[in-house]
Amino acid sequence: MGIRERTMMAGRISVRRPDSMLLPVHGGDIDEVARAYGLSTDRLIDFSANINPMGPPRRALLRLARDATNRDGLTQYPDPTYGELRRALAAVLHVPATAVTIANGSVALIGAVIRTIAPSECLLVTPSFAEYPRALQASRCRMRCLPLDAARRFDLDADVLIDALTKHRPPMCVLTNPHNPSGALTPRPQMLRVVDRSLRTNTRLVVDEAFMDYAPTETLVSEAVQSEHLVVLRSLTKFYGMPALRVGYAVSSPRMAATIVTQLPPWPVTTLAASAAAEAVQDQEYARRALVSVAHQRRWLSQALGTIGVNVYPSAANFLLLRLPTTAPTSARLRARLITDAGVIVRDCRSFDGLSNGRFIRVAVRRRDENEQLVRALRSVLGGAAHAR
Numbered sequence: 001m002g003i004r005e006r007t008m009m010a011g012r013i014s015v016r017r018p019d020s021m022l023l024p025v026h027g028g029d030i031d032e033v034a035r036a037y038g039l040s041t042d043r044l045i046d047f048s049a050n051i052n053p054m055g056p057p058r059r060a061l062l063r064l065a066r067d068a069t070n071r072d073g074l075t076q077y078p079d080p081t082y083g084e085l086r087r088a089l090a091a092v093l094h095v096p097a098t099a100v101t102i103a104n105g106s107v108a109l110i111g112a113v114i115r116t117i118a119p120s121e122c123l124l125v126t127p128s129f130a131e132y133p134r135a136l137q138a139s140r141c142r143m144r145c146l147p148l149d150a151a152r153r154f155d156l157d158a159d160v161l162i163d164a165l166t167k168h169r170p171p172m173c174v175l176t177n178p179h180n181p182s183g184a185l186t187p188r189p190q191m192l193r194v195v196d197r198s199l200r201t202n203t204r205l206v207v208d209e210a211f212m213d214y215a216p217t218e219t220l221v222s223e224a225v226q227s228e229h230l231v232v233l234r235s236l237t238k239f240y241g242m243p244a245l246r247v248g249y250a251v252s253s254p255r256m257a258a259t260i261v262t263q264l265p266p267w268p269v270t271t272l273a274a275s276a277a278a279e280a281v282q283d284q285e286y287a288r289r290a291l292v293s294v295a296h297q298r299r300w301l302s303q304a305l306g307t308i309g310v311n312v313y314p315s316a317a318n319f320l321l322l323r324l325p326t327t328a329p330t331s332a333r334l335r336a337r338l339i340t341d342a343g344v345i346v347r348d349c350r351s352f353d354g355l356s357n358g359r360f361i362r363v364a365v366r367r368r369d370e371n372e373q374l375v376r377a378l379r380s381v382l383g384g385a386a387h388a389r
């Protein structure tokens with residue numbers, strides 16, 4: 001990845017000096033895969049992006065269809081304050097609307113929040129979503145990495161993080177909860193200890209909760225409203241199955257929200273996306289069904305994958321991180337074989353810090369029939385690999 005890594009600090013913390021602009025790698029590149037492998041997209045199943053296979057709630061689709069044919073609506077700019085969506089989110093999250101900032105995906109808020117805080121240094125819990133190193137680098141911010149340990153199932157040790165905050169007093173710290181790519185959840189009581197310490201070390205804590213809809217009781221949104229030191233980022237992409245619409249939001253103190261918004265372009269979200277998103281978040285029956293369904297399918301998939309010899313990490317989200325057996329092809333080869341043999345796309349995790357050894361892949365939890373197809377395809381490739389030895 002063109003990164004020179006220097007271990008400067010005691011223990012497991014390192015300061016990273018990227019040599020060149022990082023090229024982020026993401027899942028969900030189904031069109032590119034279809035082109036590269038000469039396949040049609042409808043013959044592919046995408047397990048590489050963690051999108052709810054239920055798709056957007058029906059009432060969001062109906063609103064989208066209605067607004068898409070409303071000539072008057074289309075001839076006006078969006079409401080620059082996104083009042084309807086912010087009020088809908090505020091009601092669901094029990095926070096004031098003034099604490100919510102809307103953007104074109106939570107990814108847009110990563111850069112906006114970093115520019116708002118403008119830190120000289122950031123403590124980044126790794127492996128992390130690729131846009132964090134990229135945005136930190138773009139803001140010329142020094143990165144200090146705190147790696148999670150595969151041997152400890154990528155569980156965040158709150159004491160280790162608290163020690164690092166106390167020792168280095170970084171102006172900013174970023175972590176993702178539930179963690180991507182492992183799905184490990186740091187429970188609220190531990191997060192509250194981290195929040196408390198960040199206040200004392202004067203660290204702005206950014207908690208990416210892109211997958212928190214799957215563990216809604218653990219969110220820190222109400223704490224974020226009260227604190228000048230905590231920003232929570234959320235996404236509608238994953239849980240509401242709407243990556244194409246590009247809607248995310250931040251929850252922070254109203255004062256911080258008023259500054260974050262200045263770092264975004266005006267009208268970052270289209271009228272159509274904002275109104276569909278407002279419908280989606282109000283559909284509590286959809287949320288309930290999605291939670292039940294993903295928990296059920298995750299349990300099934302995790303158990304089925306365990307029987308074919310891959311190590312499955314515990315996950316609170318709608319994806320599973322897998323460590324491949326030593327007899328398996330590398331993650332890159334396995335991904336290619338799964339595409340050509342079965343039309344199944346998985347996320348090769350080599351681009352994640354600490355997972356570059358070619359032994360890790362990540363798979364989304366999808367519908368039962370699709371999950372069965374994934375297990376069959378993996379069993380076939382891994383079984384063949386085991387016999388070949």
Ligand SMILES: Cc1ncc(COP(=O)(O)O)c(C=O)c1O
Pocket residue numbers: 104105106107108129176180208210234235236237238243246247248
């Ligand atoms: C941890 C994390 N944060 C943020 C995002 C960006 O999501 P959005 O589609 O809302 O921009 C992703 C997307 O994969 C993610 O994994």
